[in-house]
Amino acid sequence: MLFQMKPRFLPTFTFTVCALAALYLISISCTNRHLIFPASEFFYPLLKSTPFSTHKISDPPQATHSRTNLSHLVFGLIGSEKAWHHRKAYIESWWRPNVTRGYLFFDKAPSPGLLPWPETSPPYRVSDDLTELLNKSDIRAQRMVHGIMEVLREVEYENFRWLVMGDDDSIFFVDNIVDVLATYDHTKYYYLGGNSEFILSNYLFSFNQAFGGGGIILSYPLAKALARDMENCLKRYVFLNSADNTTRACIADIGANLSPQKGNHQIDFRGDISGLLSSHPLSPLLSLHHFDMVEPIFPSTDRFESTGRLMEAAAADQSRMLQQTICHHRQSNWSFSVSWGYSAQIYERIMPRSYLQMPVETFKPWIRTPRPPNYLFNTRRPSRDPCEAPHAFFFESVERKTESDEILTSYSRAWPRDLPACSSSGNHSADFIQRIQVFSPAMKRNQVRSLKYCYC
Structure with a gap:
């Protein structure tokens, strides 16, 4: 050379x-x-809010040796109607209309100012009201866990292999996610995601949980097993105030454990995260979270311009x-x-x-x-x-x-x-x-x- x-x-x-x-x-x-x-x-x-759906959760797909591709993934995004007007730029930066599959679940029906609903955003639903089921008024944590079952209610296609849950300020790198998931057997129980970067968050909740802002990824068999006992599990752990910890507890009761992914980033930081992004581990970048809580990642830009610039590079080569x-x-x-x-x-x-x-x-x-x-x-x-x-x-x-x-x-x-x-x-x-x-x-x-x- x-x-x-x-x-x-x-x-x-x-x-x-x-x-x-x-x-x-x-x-x-x-x-x-x-x-x-x-x-x-x-x-x-x-x-x-769409009324409670009576769609049956379909049986698991038959085992296949074909390589996992984007059509095998379904996304479940938990959002806030109030915050969506400025957070939709995060989701639309990676969402691919008519290619990516999934739903955005609001806490209430969108206001007239958010309608008509754009094709550039995921189709929306309204989360089920769990206050009567759980006999409590603050059901934010349980709403996110229950969203796993609500996504499966909506799914009707046969080639569903993986469920990816995230927040409305989560940025996903879908090509890298596909490449990583293609190395796993989707017919078995798998629970994937990343820890918080902040030690205290892991100590307070669990070192053995996926933090949901960075993405919780479930194989279809595990997602269905979790959905089958969802209401009982939410009642069993109603005292927990963390959606991610509740999800971990319910999955542990089924017998599965976390497969940690270094590319899922909760971004439990404040301020300038350029130091982290400039020394990323040699693992595929899968997600970034909490962009509302950190400074814009590029100089002389706002958060949405920064997101767009990062995704411009990702469009050329996510790997x-x-x-x-x-x-x-x-x-x-x-x-x-x-x-x-x-x-x-x-x-x-x-x-x-x-x-x-x-x-x-x-x-x-x-x-x-x-x-x-x-x-x-x-x-x-x-x-x-x-x-x-x-x-x-x-x-x-x-x-x-x-x-x-x-x-x-x-x-x-x-x-x-x-x-x-x-x-x-x-x-x-x-x-x-x-x-x-x-x-x-x-x-x-x-x-x-x-x-x-x-x-x-």
Whole structure:
């Protein structure tokens, strides 16, 4: 693999890299300068209420060896009529009319201002009133659990394999969900989802539950078994005030257990979550939740613009979304970290990969606690040391390069770093870099046999 650098005021030189990956081109555009690199794996820098239904819950589908696809999934989304006017942008960012299947369940019938109902949103239903059944007025938690049965009441197609439950501010990456579910046997009991990132949430509820905002995924046989005893189970656990914990308890009574998924994100944080999204684990991104509770994830945008920009990258290639690649450019003593479709960073020092894989703690815990630990993963503190503080670039655009069958993503500088160069590694400043471009193959990441990292 050959790298070429041609900055205006620097001598031209070449160097060779030995890698097992397919070749990619890294180009870095600067103010009055231009550098071109070729790198490995998908990294490369350009240095931009409906009445109660009496429908019968159908029998489980017959076992089949066909690969799971999107038509086998049904979504059940629990929403608030009051919040829908601003939350529908989250759902419509990933919902595919006439392709995705499922229903949105409101707490009450939509007001005239929400009608006529748009085709860009999931069809809506109104949740059953459980106050008489449970003899209590606050049935918010139980309403979400009961929604599992209500979705199955509506389902009439025979190829239903998986039920995905979520909230009206949940963003799902449906192609990745399909790829993950295709590795499981849908004819058996499976309960999938992710923990909260916040340790206290898991401690207060359960370390063995899927947090529903990030998505609760049930195989059809398990969903049907759960629905069959739904009312008895809700009465049995009427004292619980958490929908997710109630779901876990009901599933445990059936005999199933959680299969944790690192790609389901509850996002139990406050503030700026860019540190987490820039160091995502190498697991398929399945969902993001709580966008109402965090700052917009891209600079100079609101929450809905941020969502749209993220999904623009996802539309080009979900398999690479937020997947981190780390590369070292030895001659400049620089380290690159790219979170595909979201951000790119340049460190002016060779940094250990184990260090860069830890998210920078740009965020705050869901609830203020007196002392760490707060999270289920290790973090590193933000730094103003010029050898540790990165130059930050965020996703700007994506395009398909048909002549080379590649996808080009561009990342632009977010703000000046306003620090001197790192003196301990040779004073090779990256201040002049304005944009990073990443060239990746126009095929799913798991179809490319290559290294996850590159050496320069």
